[in-house]
Amino acid sequence: MKTPSSTDLAWLGEHAAAHLPAQVRLRADGPLTGTIGSEIDRLRSLAPGVPGSLTLLDLPQARASTLDDAPFEELAAAGEEAYALRSRGDGSDRGDDSAGDASSARLEVIGGGARGLLYGFYAVVLGLAPAPSGAWTIHSPGNSIRMLDHWDNMIVHPAMGQVERGYAGGSLFYEDGELREDLTRVEHYSRLLASVGINRVAINNVNVHAREATLLTERLGSVVRLAEIFRAQGIAVFLSVSFASPITLGGLATSDPLDEGVQAWWRRVADAVYAAIPDFGGFVVKADSEGQPGPFAYGRDHADGANLLARALAPHGGEVFWRAFVYDHRQDWRDRSTDRARAAYDHFAPLDRRFDDNVIVQVKHGPLDFQTREAVSPVIGAMPTTRLAVELQVTQEYTGQQKHVCYLAPWWSENLRFPSGEDDAPTMAQIAAGSAERPGGMVAVSNVGDDEFWTGHPLAQSNLFALGRLAWDWTADADSILDEWISATFGVDQAVRSTLRELLAESWLLYESYTAPLGVGFMVRPGHHYGPDVDGYEYTPWGTYHFADRDGIGVDRTVATGTGYAGLYPEPWASVYESVDTCPDELLLFFHHVPYTQRLHSGKTVIQHIYDSRADGYERVLQLRPRWQQLAGLVPGPLHERVTTLLIEQERSAGEWRDQLRTYFHRASGIADETGRPIY
Numbered sequence: 100m101k102t103p104s105s106t107d108l109a110w111l112g113e114h115a116a117a118h119l120p121a122q123v124r125l126r127a128d129g130p131l132t133g134t135i136g137s138e139i140d141r142l143r144s145l146a147p148g149v150p151g152s153l154t155l156l157d158l159p160q161a162r163a164s165t166l167d168d169a170p171f172e173e174l175a176a177a178g179e180e181a182y183a184l185r186s187r188g189d190g191s192d193r194g195d196d197s198a199g200d201a202s203s204a205r206l207e208v209i210g211g212g213a214r215g216l217l218y219g220f221y222a223v224v225l226g227l228a229p230a231p232s233g234a235w236t237i238h239s240p241g242n243s244i245r246m247l248d249h250w251d252n253m254i255v256h257p258a259m260g261q262v263e264r265g266y267a268g269g270s271l272f273y274e275d276g277e278l279r280e281d282l283t284r285v286e287h288y289s290r291l292l293a294s295v296g297i298n299r300v301a302i303n304n305v306n307v308h309a310r311e312a313t314l315l316t317e318r319l320g321s322v323v324r325l326a327e328i329f330r331a332q333g334i335a336v337f338l339s340v341s342f343a344s345p346i347t348l349g350g351l352a353t354s355d356p357l358d359e360g361v362q363a364w365w366r367r368v369a370d371a372v373y374a375a376i377p378d379f380g381g382f383v384v385k386a387d388s389e390g391q392p393g394p395f396a397y398g399r400d401h402a403d404g405a406n407l408l409a410r411a412l413a414p415h416g417g418e419v420f421w422r423a424f425v426y427d428h429r430q431d432w433r434d435r436s437t438d439r440a441r442a443a444y445d446h447f448a449p450l451d452r453r454f455d456d457n458v459i460v461q462v463k464h465g466p467l468d469f470q471t472r473e474a475v476s477p478v479i480g481a482m483p484t485t486r487l488a489v490e491l492q493v494t495q496e497y498t499g500q501q502k503h504v505c506y507l508a509p510w511w512s513e514n515l516r517f518p519s520g521e522d523d524a525p526t527m528a529q530i531a532a533g534s535a536e537r538p539g540g541m542v543a544v545s546n547v548g549d550d551e552f553w554t555g556h557p558l559a560q561s562n563l564f565a566l567g568r569l570a571w572d573w574t575a576d577a578d579s580i581l582d583e584w585i586s587a588t589f590g591v592d593q594a595v596r597s598t599l600r601e602l603l604a605e606s607w608l609l610y611e612s613y614t615a616p617l618g619v620g621f622m623v624r625p626g627h628h629y630g631p632d633v634d635g636y637e638y639t640p641w642g643t644y645h646f647a648d649r650d651g652i653g654v655d656r657t658v659a660t661g662t663g664y665a666g667l668y669p670e671p672w673a674s675v676y677e678s679v680d681t682c683p684d685e686l687l688l689f690f691h692h693v694p695y696t697q698r699l700h701s702g703k704t705v706i707q708h709i710y711d712s713r714a715d716g717y718e719r720v721l722q723l724r725p726r727w728q729q730l731a732g733l734v735p736g737p738l739h740e741r742v743t744t745l746l747i748e749q750e751r752s753a754g755e756w757r758d759q760l761r762t763y764f765h766r767a768s769g770i771a772d773e774t775g776r777p778i779y
C-alpha cells in the first residue's frame with residue numbers, strides 16, 4: 100500500500116474520486132470563469148478512469164442548453180447555493196453503494212449559482228445526493244450560515260498552545276507568529292470544508308491576543324492570502340477582533356461604543372479591510388467573557404457593543420458574530436444564588452429587538468459550555484427578532500479531546516431537533532435558521548490542525564464531516580451521515596463499514612457512560628479539561644459545581660427552591676424540568692439536587708447508576724480495540740496504528756474515570772455498590 104498523504108486520509112481522497120465518472124464534461128466557462136470555475140477544473144483531475152459523463156452547468160448556461168426540461172424556476176427560487184441533479188442512462192443511483200455498471204450513466208448538475216454548482220459537484224464526488232434516474236431533484240441548504248471558527252493563535256500560547264482547545268497539532272494557518280509560507284494544506288482544507296457546504300470561516304481565536312489583534316491592521320496581508328484560498332471554495336473569511344482594538348491598535352483612550360472617535364476608528368479600519376478584501380465576511384467577537392474586553396467597562400450593553408461593529412461593516416455588507424457566552428467567571432463558590440447557566444439568558448434575552456440587521460448572536464447550544472450532556476440553551480427561543488446562530492464544538496474539549504472515539508452528530512442532532520415548546524413549536528435548528536429576511540444558522544469550533552490526519556484522531560474527521568452535513572440539513576440522520584463519511588473516506592468494503600459503524604455510532608453515549616453522570620457536567624481536570632477530577636472545579640470561581648455531599652448530588656435549578664433556571668423555558672419544558680418526576684434521567688443532576696437513593700426512571704438509584712454505568716462503560720471501551728484490530732490491513736497502516744495507540748489511551752483514561760468516580764461517590768455516600776465490583 101502506498102504511503103497515504105494527508106489528503107488521501109480525508110474524505111476527498113482516493114475513495115471519493117472513485118465515484119466520479121471519467122469523461123467529466125465541464126462547461127464551466129461563461130459566468131463561471133471566476134476562481135470557483137478554476138477550482139472545478141482542478142477537482143476534475145481527481146477523476147479516475149470510470150466511464151460515464153458528468154455535465155456541470157450554471158443556471159444561465161443550462162437555460163441556453165438543450166436541457167429544456169430542467170426545473171429552472173424552482174432552482175432560481177432555491178438560491179445561488181442550490182443545485183439540481185439528475186442521472187440518466189443505467190438508472191443507477193450515485194448515492195448507492197452498489198452503483199453498479201456506470202458505463203452509460205450520465206449525471207447532470209445545474210448550479211443555482213457558482214457555489215451551488217460547486218456543492219453539486221462535491222455531492223456527486225462524495226455520493227451525497229441520490230439522483231433518481233430521469234427525475235430532477237433540487238438540493239438546497241437549510242441554513243444560510245454554515246460557519247467554522249478556528250481558535251488558532253499565531254504565537255504558541257503558554258497555557259493554551261497554538262490552537263486553543265486544539266487536539267490536532269499546531270495551526271494550519273500560522274507558524275512562528277506569521278502566516279505559513281506553504282499554504283497547500285489550507286487549500287486542501289478549504290476543499291474539505293466546501294465539500295460539505297461550509298461557507299464561512301473565522302481564522303483566529305476568539306480570545307484575541309496581542310499578535311493576532313494585528314491581523315486587523317498591520318498583518319492584514321495574511322488575511323488577504325487566506326481569503327484568496329477560501330474564496331475559491333465560496334467561503335468568506337472572518338476575523339475575531341478584540342473590543343479593545345481602538346485602544347490597543349488605535350492608540351485611543353477608550354473603546355466606548357458610544358464614543359464618536361471609537362466609531363470613526365472602526366469605520367476607518369473596516370474601510371481598509373474591505374479595500375483589501377472586497378468579499379471579507381466580518382467580525383467574530385467574544386466580549387466581557389473570560390477576561391476579554393467588552394462594553395460593560397463603559398456601562399454599555401451588548402447591543403451597544405455589537406452595533407458599533409455592525410455599523411462599521413454595514414456599508415460593505417459585512418456581518419458581526421457576537422457571542423452570547425457571557426458569564427461571571429469570578430464568582431464566589433459560596434454564593435448559591437448565582438447560576439452560570441442563567442447568565443447568557445439574563446444578559447441577552449432582554450436585548451431582543453436591539454441588534455442591527457447584520458448582527459448574528461452566536462449562542463452555545465447549551466447554557467454551560469459544550470458539555471457531554473447539558474440542557475438546550477433557553478436563549479435560542481427567547482430572541483424571536485434577533486438573527487441567531489447555534490454554536491457547536493467540533494473540537495472535543497469536553498468529549499475526549501480527540502483521544503477518545505466520540506462521534507458527536509447524535510448529540511448535535513438531539514439539540515437541533517429539540518422542540519422549543521408544545522406541539523408543532525419550531526425546533527432549535529429551525530429557530531436558528533431564521534427566515535429569508537433574517538437568516539441565521541450554525542457555527543462550530545473546528546477540530547483541525549496541522550496533524551497528518553487533520554484531526555489527531557483519524558476517526559474525529561467524522562465530526563467535521565457531520566458538522567457540515569447537519570449545517571446543510573439539520574434533519575439528516577446521524578447514522579446515515581456516518582455511512583456517507585465512511586464510504587467517502589474508506590470506500591465501501593463491508594467489513595470496514597460495519598466495524599467503523601460499531602466503533603462510532605454510539606460512541607458519544609459510551610463516553611457519557613463513564614464520565615460525569617446524569618447531566619451534572621464538568622468533573623474534569625481544571626485547565627486542560629482532560630480526565631477525571633470530581634472536585635477539580637468545586638471550589639473555583641468558574642460556576643461549574645456539582646454540590647455532591649454525603650446525602651446527595653446535583654444543582655437545584657428549579658423555580659421552587661433553586662436558581663429559577665428551569666423557569667426560563669417555555670412550556671412544556673419549564674414544568675418537565677421543574678419536577679424530579681418528569682425530568683429526563685440524563686438531565687436529572689443538571690436540574691435537581693437529589694439524594695443518592697433517588698430512583699431514576701430506569702428503576703436504578705442514582706448511586707447504583709453511577710456505579711454501574713461507569714463500570715459497564717469501561718468494559719465496553721475494552722471491546723473497541725479487538726474490533727479495530729480486525730481492520731489491520733484493510734485501512735492504511737499509519738492510520739491503523741494511530742487509532743490503535745489512541746484506543747489504548749482511551750482504555751487507560753476510561754479506567755481512571757471509572758475508578759475515580761466510583762470511589763469518590765462511595766466515599767461520599769457510604770452506600771455499597773450492590774454488584775460488589777472493586778472500589779478503592
Ligand code: GCW
Pocket residue numbers: 250263264305306385424468469496
Ligand atoms: O469552553 C471554553 C474553553 C475556552 C474557550 C471558551 C469560549 C476560546 O475552555 O478555552 O475560549 O470556552 O468558548 O470562548
